[in-house]
Amino acid sequence: MTTSTTEVAAQDTREPSHSLSAGGRFTLLAIACLTIMVGTVVAPGLLSIASAQQVESHASWLITLPSLGAVLFAPIAGRMIDRIGAYPSLVGGLLLYGLLGAGGALLEGAVVVFADRILLGGVTAVVMAGGTTLISEWYHGHARLAMIAQQGMSIELGGVIFLFVSGVLAGIAWQLPFLLYLLSWGLLAMLWLMVPRQSPPAPDGEPGQSKGAALASSLNSIYLAAAISLTLFFTAIVMLPMRLNLLGLNEAATGIFLAAISLVAVVAAMLMPKVSRALGEMPTLVLAFLLYAASLFIFQQAGSMPLMSVGAVLSGMGFGFSIPLLNHMTVERSHSSVRGRNLSYLTMAIFLGQFLTSFLEFLPGDGSNVFAAAAVLGLIFAVLYLGAYLLKRDSRGA
Template sequence: MTSHTSTPSALAAFTLLAIACLTIMVGCVIVPGLPRIAEELGIDHGVGLLVTLPALGVVLFGPIAGRLVDRFGLYNSLMAGLIAYGALGMAGAAIHGPWAVYTDRLCLGAATAVIMSSGTGLISALYTGSARLTMIARQGMSIELGGVVFLFIGGLLATIGWAWPFVLYLVAWIFAAMLFCFVPRLQHSPQERGDEGGRDAAVPQSLKIVFTAAVMSMLCFFTGIIVLPIALRELGLNEAQTGYFLSFISLIAVGAAAMMPRFVNRIGEHRTIAIAFACKRSVKSP
């Protein structure tokens, strides 16, 4: 099969951006109904692990996901990741007990790692120049919009029954069908990945700062996303109302992401990060 030479269709672009939403969906689907879902699954302690374990799975299995992409190609890896994502996500409603549930959530994170690496790789391979930069920017916006949509729908489904939010994971199978129909296959060429350069290079100090800021921001994010559903339930809000609240937060994030380039250009990267953490510090639990 020959490599791709023309610009992908609008449907192909939409498919790749829709797939990107799965990265945030993996944890947020069950967040609006988290307290009740934990009770039904037999999780007495460690409720927050239901949300954080998929993220841990992404970290642990990220290197393995990269090797799978090298071996089987971007397209095949993405297809396999989508199928596994839907199956593992839906299985969460059918199992019971901490160990079974935690194992399933960790494996779901592994499938997400495959989707993240191969999905982003496909965008980089199918697009070049300014088109690639545009798609990468849209990918970030799509992830935030996914939080708005899936938190909202997850809250509505949680009011019908505690297990209904898990049905949303099957949207990955719809995306797999779209991938098959609309996204062109690429000739796999692992030799282009360049294994010999930079493996032993020291990490620059500026990059260490970026890593530290990313870790701290993720700690703030997951702390809020776990504590808020419990606090809002104590205030008398149901699952749908919790979903509305959390999806509105994600909607604000979409607007902030759109304004961020201008904001950074005006005051600089370091001041922007400092202001962001100051805003997180000023927020108090209800």
């Protein structure tokens, strides 16, 4: 019994025989920031950018259409990653990301501008799935879980940084925020220099290496959880400005409040590996949905900023306990031969959840009704996943 426990512990803490350098580690984490940057770059200067590009009547589409592009192109991205490899796919993705992103500043008119945003979203799917696949190739066991948690932290922290920097640049000239997309070319150079093209072989006995895992496609519950998680999170992000305005906050204060949610998500993602080891993966996911539901209920009911701040903390914790965990669960349950494809489907689910919030403005009633409906949705999925977990546990114990 002691030997078995020791072997399991050794498997959980194993590292590749050739570990990635600190520079390579930083590069993969920085690349993750590009996924949230695709929309946040234009957010602070949205009205002036939309006016200059002659798409004023559909300004919000500049933010949401990349999500649609990621949904449409993610399956193609996944197959490409599995066929030619994560490294060359990521190289091409980073190159096109800078070209399509920065080149958007030169475009005018709805057709070409929106086509560019959709294609940029498709390239973002390649970058997101390719980067996570590389992480899965270089890290294993608890080290992989910790790295993917840090990836989630990087994404949220990047959102805070890019919102601030883009706001400053947009105040100077509407074209300047588009230059931030060229960061991908700098990261491409860092990838070439700091991340070897050949990743180490996976250790024997790693989860997801058996042929049975290659044939298993029971990841639909993970994809669904990712889509619902992002829907709940972005419901708050989309609806809060209106709610905060009623409480007397101006645009600057609202931006700080939203940034605070992202900062909480960074801290929660850092704590997620410990919470997951203590509670288990599925209970942690159930907890995330309960946190989302509680935050949305508070946003609906609160009439003061102290209570709204409690909701912000709970919302950020919901994100930090869910998305990095779902990333890890997808990797652990995927055979290496289809890992890129499965991660691209997860990317599609994540961006689908984000894109669905584009239609919140068309729902009847005021924002209070939207918060209430989203809170109920969070509770429903908490109950569903808790029930599935308990049924599976009981069946194993029988």
